[in-house]
Amino acid sequence: xxxxxxxxxxxxxxxxxxxxxxxxxxxxxxxxxxxxxxxxxxxxxxxxxxxxxxxxxxxxxxxxxxxxxxxxxxxxxxxxxxxxxxxxxxxxxxxxxxxxxxxxxxxxxxxxxxxxxxxxxxxxxxxxxxxxxxxxxxxxxxxxxxxxxxxxxxxxxxxxxxxxxxxxxxxxxxxxxxxxxxxxxxxxxxxxxxxxxxxxxxxxxxxxxxxxxxxxxxxxxxxxxxxxxxxxxxxxxxxx
Numbered sequence: 251x252x253x254x255x256x257x258x259x260x261x262x263x264x265x266x267x268x269x270x271x272x273x274x275x276x277x278x279x280x281x282x283x284x285x286x287x288x289x290x291x292x293x294x295x296x297x298x299x300x301x302x303x304x305x306x307x308x309x310x311x312x313x314x315x316x317x318x319x320x321x322x323x324x325x326x327x328x329x330x331x332x333x334x335x336x337x338x339x340x341x342x343x344x345x346x347x348x349x350x351x352x353x354x355x356x357x358x359x360x361x362x363x364x365x366x367x368x369x370x371x372x373x374x375x376x377x378x379x380x381x382x383x384x385x386x387x388x389x390x391x392x393x394x395x396x397x398x399x400x401x402x403x404x405x406x407x408x409x410x411x412x413x414x415x416x417x418x419x420x421x422x423x424x425x426x427x428x429x430x431x432x433x434x435x436x437x438x439x440x441x442x443x444x445x446x447x448x449x450x451x452x453x454x455x456x457x458x459x460x461x462x463x464x465x466x467x468x469x470x471x472x473x474x475x476x477x478x479x480x481x482x483x484x485x486x487x488x489x490x
Contacts, residue, residue, distance in 0.1 A: 284440030401429035424470025
């Protein structure tokens with residue numbers, strides 16, 4: 251496992267995208283305003299028209315049945331690309347806490363109930379972390395007793411996929427390693443940011459301001475999307 255504060259990013263280009271356009275319309279398949287704001291900032295200076303789900307014909311959201319962030323990103327990208335005919339990027343992201351065996355994980359948005367507030371989710375996390383026998387489960391490794399004096403280790407994960415119809419053209423994954431803060435701090439960001447402490451900055455991501463975009467899981471993943479768009483899409487030649 252990476253040490254606290256370390257960022258990990260890997261990308262996979264699945265198949266070359268067809269070189270047929272200079273002007274790109276990209277559907278961002280999320281209704282989360284916080285995510286949309288971050289994505290717009292990351293792609294702001296590119297000659298790309300970003301469309302949102304509010305701007306295309308209504309389509310029922312697919313059931314997120316994937317067992318991993320990557321599987322959910324793929325199924326959402328394929329669903330909306332096929333429904334709209336647009337080049338589509340979808341992402342799935344969440345918080346993994348080692349002492350909770352990786353929970354809330356892919357169920358981060360629904361943790362504690364679909365309609366629970368983030369304050370409720372935080373309270374549930376702290377309640378579970380206080381249970382006797384809470385352990386730090388390192389991915390792929392042994393389970394060891396959690397040290398009572400240390401912050402529980404955790405990470406944010408973001409997996410994204412770009413689809414054209416049923417074809418996945420590009421995927422990337424970004425993570426950021428950190429810890430669970432003793433209590434929620436900061437009113438910036440969104441989601442679980444107030445309880446995610448990032449040691450290199452000495453604060454939670456909710457307190458990091460614009461610095462969050464430089465280190466966050468989503469920032470990492472979308473910067474690689476940005477590089478792919480520049481090299482494989484925007485610099486391609488239109489068909490004769």
